[in-house]
Amino acid sequence: xxxxxxxxxxxxxxxxxxxxxxxxxxxxxxxxxxxxxxxxxxxxxxxxxxxxxxxxxxxxxxxxxxxxxxxxxxxxxxxxxxxxxxxxxxxxxxxxxxxxxxxxxxxxxxxxxxxxxxxxxxxxxxxxxxxxxxxxxxxxxxxxxxxxxxxxxxxxxxxxxxxxxxxxxxxxxxxxxxxxxxxxxxxxxxxxxxxxxxxxxxxxxxxxxxxxxxxxxxxxxxxxxxxxxxxxxxxxxxxxxxxxxxxxxxxxxxxxxxxxxxxxxxxxxxxxxxxxxxxxxxxxxxxxxxxxxxxxxxxxxxxxxxxxxxxxxxxxxxxxxxxxxxxxxxxxxxxxxxxxxxxxxxxxxxxxxxxxxxxxxxxxxxxxxxxxxxxxxxxxxxxxxxxxxxxxxxxxxxxxxxxxxxxxxxxxxxxxxxxxxxxxxxxxxxxxxxxxxxxxxxxxxxxxxxxxxxxxxxxxxxxxxxxxxxxxxxxxxxxxxxxxxxxxxxxxxxxxxxxxxxxxxxxxxxxxxxxxxxxxxxxxxxxxxxxxxxxxxxxxxxxxxxxxxxxxxxx
Numbered sequence: 365x366x367x368x369x370x371x372x373x374x375x376x377x378x379x380x381x382x383x384x385x386x387x388x389x390x391x392x393x394x395x396x397x398x399x400x401x402x403x404x405x406x407x408x409x410x411x412x413x414x415x416x417x418x419x420x421x422x423x424x425x426x427x428x429x430x431x432x433x434x435x436x437x438x439x440x441x442x443x444x445x446x447x448x449x450x451x452x453x454x455x456x457x458x459x460x461x462x463x464x465x466x467x468x469x470x471x472x473x474x475x476x477x478x479x480x481x482x483x484x485x486x487x488x489x490x491x492x493x494x495x496x497x498x499x500x501x502x503x504x505x506x507x508x509x510x511x512x513x514x515x516x517x518x519x520x521x522x523x524x525x526x527x528x529x530x531x532x533x534x535x536x537x538x539x540x541x542x543x544x545x546x547x548x549x550x551x552x553x554x555x556x557x558x559x560x561x562x563x564x565x566x567x568x569x570x571x572x573x574x575x576x577x578x579x580x581x582x583x584x585x586x587x588x589x590x591x592x593x594x595x596x597x598x599x600x601x602x603x604x605x606x607x608x609x610x611x612x613x614x615x616x617x618x619x620x621x622x623x624x625x626x627x628x629x630x631x632x633x634x635x636x637x638x639x640x641x642x643x644x645x646x647x648x649x650x651x652x653x654x655x656x657x658x659x660x661x662x663x664x665x666x667x668x669x670x671x672x673x674x675x676x677x678x679x680x681x682x683x684x685x686x687x688x689x690x691x692x693x694x695x696x697x698x699x700x701x702x703x704x705x706x707x708x709x710x711x712x713x714x715x716x717x718x719x720x721x722x723x724x725x726x727x728x729x730x731x732x733x734x735x736x737x738x739x740x741x742x743x744x745x746x747x748x749x750x751x752x753x754x755x756x757x758x759x760x761x762x763x764x765x766x767x768x769x770x771x772x773x774x775x776x777x778x779x780x781x782x783x784x785x786x787x788x789x790x791x792x793x794x795x796x797x798x799x800x801x802x803x804x805x806x807x808x809x810x811x812x813x814x815x816x817x818x819x820x821x822x823x824x825x826x827x828x829x830x831x832x833x834x835x836x837x838x839x840x841x842x843x844x845x846x847x848x849x850x851x852x853x854x855x856x857x858x859x860x861x862x863x864x865x866x867x868x869x870x871x872x873x874x875x876x877x878x879x880x881x882x883x884x885x886x887x888x889x890x891x892x893x894x895x896x897x898x899x900x901x902x903x904x905x906x907x908x909x910x911x912x913x914x915x916x917x918x919x
Contacts, residue, residue: 391637393560393569395668396549396588400571402675403547409682411509411531412494414447419511419529420519428456428513428527431463441466443531450506451532454513455484457525484528487512491521496573498581499534505553505573505582506534550587557583566590629654636661696737699730744877747884754802754888756912761790761797761838764807765829772814779818785825791832799838799911805885806840806909812878813842813905821846824902837908845902854895858883882907 418424427435443452444466454464487493493510509532512525533539540551557570571584629650632643636658647658707727746752769788776786790797810828817826824845830838849857858879886893891909 392567392588392590395664396567396586397569397571399668399671400547400549400586402671403543404571406675406678407543408494408507408509409679411447411449411507411533412492413682414443415509415511415529415531416492418443419513420516420521421513422516424513424529425515425526428454428463436464436466440464447531449531449533450536451530453530453532455528455530457527463527483508483510487528488525491525496575496581498573498575504534504536506532508532547586548589552585553582554585555582633657641665696734699734703727703730703734744881744884747881747888752885752888755804756800757803759799759801759803759806759911761799761830764803764810765790767807768810768814768828771811772818775815775818781818781822783823784818784821787825788828790829797830799913801909801911802889805889809882809885809907810840810842812882816878817842817844817846817903820844821902838911839906839908841904841906843902843904848899848901848903849895849897850899854897857895858893 423435423439426432427439440452440454443449452464452466453462455461456463483493487510491512493508495508497506497508498504499506508530510528510530512521513527513529514521514523514525535553540553543549544551553573554570557572558568560567560569566587567590568585568587571586572580573582573584575581629647632647633654636643636647644658644662648655709723765788769786772786772788776782776784814826814828817828821844826842826844828842830840833839883893886907886909889909891907893905893907895903895905897903
């Protein structure tokens with residue numbers, strides 16, 4: 365009877381172990397698969413972004429018409445050298461003429477040549493394309509990133525395509541080795557998929573690679589180390605051995621051990637592996653290997669959560685940086701085009717002093733615009749690197765406000781905003797206006813805030829200055845009756861590269877660095893800033909910075 369019960373119990377435990385092993389493998393492959401999908405998406409996003417950036421560009425549209433080889437060498441051939449791709453191809457809007465191919469050997473991309481008409485037809489409809497292909501001649505898998513070509517003002521790709529742009533990337537040994545390094549896996553491309561394989565050391569699973577028309581071209585075989593499978597297997601064997609020895613000694617001890625030492629924690633473990641993380645602290649209460657298993661599972665969960673957070677942060681960082689670079693390129697091009705254009709017509713205006721002065725004034729202003737952009741980027745870099753130092757000196761606020769009043773009165777006149785009422789004044793006691801602080805940084809804070817106020821205000825008034833609060837301390841302010849800031853955007857308005865992408869600001873220029881620099885300078889001075897704003901009614905920025913007065917302590 366005892367042997368019969370022991371046999372039944374052992375059979376039950378072996379079945380439970382097998383079920384748990386399958387659950388663990390299923391969870392492992394699911395987690396690894398999701399992580400690997402994210403890795404491939406991030407890898408593809410790099411090339412997709414390049415195709416996207418190159419295909420809503422006026423210069424590219426001009427090249428389709430002119431075929432200028434010098435422009436192609438400078439702007440298209442460099443893609444291969446800079447981004448480690450294998451082929452760049454540009455096809456005319458008639459779907460047949462190859463305007464540019466680099467390298468020139470067409471046979472390197474037989475898939476694209478054989479499927480060109482069908483591929484271009486679908487690309488015309490979708491405007492963007494990212495697909496795998498299989499080169500039977502070389503036995504290699506690769507990816508095609510393609511987009512239709514449109515002018516710079518058609519980022520939504522609504523107009524008729526002016527051409528088709530392709531980037532081809534083969535999955536060569538170097539590319540697979542880089543994926544192996546990042547994913548800590550062994551990778552290989554195979555044509556046949558086998559059942560999921562696992563042993564005490566690793567798990568082997570597959571990623572399907574679909575082609576252009578949806579057919580399966582090949583599979584990416586992924587072998588990922590999974591040492592905790594061995595730990596779980598050895599643990600189960602130890603539990604079974606302990607149970608068998610205990611059963612021989614006393615059946616009651618076997619039952620007790622089954623329920624309290626094996627069954628319950630294994631049920632916890634099974635539930636945990638299915639996603640019930642609440643039971644992890646209870647599993648640790650059993651001590652021994654359960655603590656190790658719980659810690660391993662916790663580390664696995666933590667690693668997964670960190671990967672997700674890192675992915676989100678990386679995607680957000682890439683998005684912000686890409687938006688910033690695209691924006692800053694447009695900001696730089698605008699004044700540069702004006703400088704180049706008016707410089708070329710200067711010789712024609714030497715006999716007309718009035719027009720000559722107008723040209724030189726425009727060149728000077730655009731140079732100042734470029735200088736402001738460079739200064740903003742330098743300020744951002746110095747703030748982030750910690751190289752910006754505080755230099756306390758005597759500061760007469762009345763003198764500071766006179767400087768600002770003269771500077772922005774000229775800006776008001778130059779920008780043609782004469783209908784705006786502009787006032788800057790101090791409502792503080794005269795004794796408080798003579799302070800010791802960093803004069804240049806305080807002025808720079810006001811310059812950025814006032815620049816924003818004039819940019820987003822078309823009518824009404826702009827006020828700036830300072831006043832005494834209830835504690836007798838100085839509060840600085842800049843208020844306007846401009847477009848205002850939505851409530852849900854106010855918490856992010858001081859982040860780097862942030863511009864409010866809505867109907868209020870879509871037509872506005874700027875780098876998106878001004879308020880971030882203001883926040884950085886105020887933090888450097890150990891002050892604080894806050895705002896009150898409502899769309900359509902304007903914005904009010906208030907800030908305080910520490911200062912001293914002659915013969916007084918710091919405030």
